Amino acid sequence: MLSESRRLVGLGWSAEVRHNDDAFDDLEGDWSDLVSRYAAATPFQSYAWLRSWWRAYGRPGALRLALVRHDGRLVAAAPLTLRHRAGCPVLAPLGEPFADFTDVLIADDDAGAASRLTGALLRQPGWQAIDLPEVRPGSAAGTRLAPAWPGRRWRTPASLCLELPASEIADLVRALPAHSRKTVRRRLNQLDRSGIEVREVEPADAARATADLLRLHARQWQGRGGNPEHLTGRFQEFLATAAGDMLADGSATLFEYRLEGRLTASSLVLVGRELAGGYLYGAEPELRERVDVTTMLLADVLPLALRQGCPTMSMLRGAEEHKRRWRPAESQHEGLLLARPGSARGAAYGAGVSAMRRARRTARDRAPWLRAVRDRIRGRR
Template identity: 30%
Template sequence: MSSIRSVAGAAISPIDPALERRWDRLAVEVGSPPFVRPGWLRAWAAAFGRASHLRLLTVERDGELAAALPLLAGRWALRSPTNSETPLFCPIAADAEAAGRLADLLLTAGRGVVDLDALAPQETASRTLLEEVAHSGVSVLRRPLRQSPYIDVGGDPAAFQRGLSKNRRHGLRRLTNRLRDAGEVTFEVHDGRAGLEGLLRDGFRLEARPWKRAAGSAILSRPAALRFYTAVARWAAAQDILRLAFLRLDGRPIAFGYTIQQHSTLYFLKLGMDDAYQRFGPGVVFTQRLIDHAFAQPGLTQLDLLGENEQYKADFASGTHEQLRLQIFPSRRIAPLQRAAAVSAAELRTYLVNRMSEQTRTRLSAVRNRLRR
């Protein structure tokens, strides 16, 4: 990894463990999400073959690290270290001044196009970066990516339950009673400091539902994803932020959640369940139990469900957080051509996807995942 330290030519120098520790300390101090901490990105880059391209754009102030932005440095572009396994992405900054300086450096880094995916505007540093880029006069392309649901868990859990739709409350009662009639139901949350490998083995087995295996999208179907989530779990357990949750029936795990708890947020990354127990609605019951758990944790104010706003999530959600893709074209000479090419490629991709049948999309997804393996 390297650090871009100056505006003129965006000097890149090797990063050492001391700078990595400063990066992590800053991220924790300012409340950045775990997905921009070095532990997460080190695991991501190693698993997906991008370790040699990972860089860090930094702002130093009075001898202290004031802002940082992880990037992938290519010959013609700077990109965010993100892919389909990235819940969200954002800069890290001590304050608005540092975030603004980071934006200045990004615009003058001399690498052509800047492409930031899964950017989370709700993060303060992201908002500042977006404002600075908008005021700079350079050509940009800003496209919505998804709306990720979240649940406010800092209030009264009884009031939350009353706020659910009548159908959802009735359905939860019916499924919970049906499951209780079938045997002893327990809900457990583990921090991974003991028995981690066994917990991951049970969890990944539940996540690998038959339809996900067929499409090649299960963690166990993709060696890179398996390496990544295993490495992240080990790092998160060492940081005491890993939370692996299980819903069990007579001791047998029937639903699983891979979550990370940092600051005041519980991030819900992966859900798995045993389809042999589908009549009990294990995924829905598990989600309700996880919500109950989040409400009971001191200091937690939000359960971030992440990903797309699927119906079962929307039924519980308090609101959504936007994520977007931001492409910056700093070169005034060729920016119009670059932007036009990016727009055309996006429109063509959208057109082709919309013309495909669901069966064709599934087949192409399976082929893509096989190629990744």
């Protein structure tokens, strides 16, 4: 069966779970309308991002796209895929592991949507647990789906994100401590004298610009580890398709930096309703001898967030030292695990994965040098 649907007669509610591989194709308008009515939606829940990921990475027959409508209007959606982990059939979010935020979508103005989405998922057979690994504070998954869930739930600490208020770079610098302010102003003056030219890529040029971005990204990480999947043709296909559509609808901007006419850096920035964040960048290693690259990128992303009306500029996952020098606020993600009510396998999976993630986090916090060793080993490989 390609989809399962159920009509709640007389109440104007309907729900379905789509399995067919082209399930996204007729949803663009409805999906964009739902995103516009969910304030905490991020670019990783956008139609362009999810459809592009599914086309590049989806396994035929594994899609579980739950949709809830009220009086014909889409009010909730859970974009999930069926996976088997540790002997347990699990519903995992589309976009994983490339999405910094994982969530469902529930319209802010529809009080009954969360319970109907829960019901639609529970009526779907063949799975025992739902695993959302990177849930932001204030997300629909954490504040509406989880409280409505009738089965067991686990919440575990996940990634730490660092955030800055959207502003002009000069305003941010003024708020820094005196010793940091002096350093940053020196770097900004150095950037002004460098002669680097910045331009925003047009949607029609997305495929070429994305290929150049990933080439620069590979150069930047050469010999230092990095994510090997970023070097594959499949990832390039996914990112080029997503970026082209997102540049067109304003949910992404791709900056290119040229020095003496030569492309030396690129940065893809994703834009949501509440935040804008640099998702992926690449830079020639020699550029670091001329300018501070982090300062260069922030000088464009911060005012972009301000122009787009986003209150927050997110540095996305990771709390590296070069981010902390800007005195950002911390945003703690959580992993959310939901077991099907009465499922022994779902409960075992939730308890086991929760314990494993807590142990891994404890080890990382107590022995941060282990991550450096791992990165060096990957670099040699």
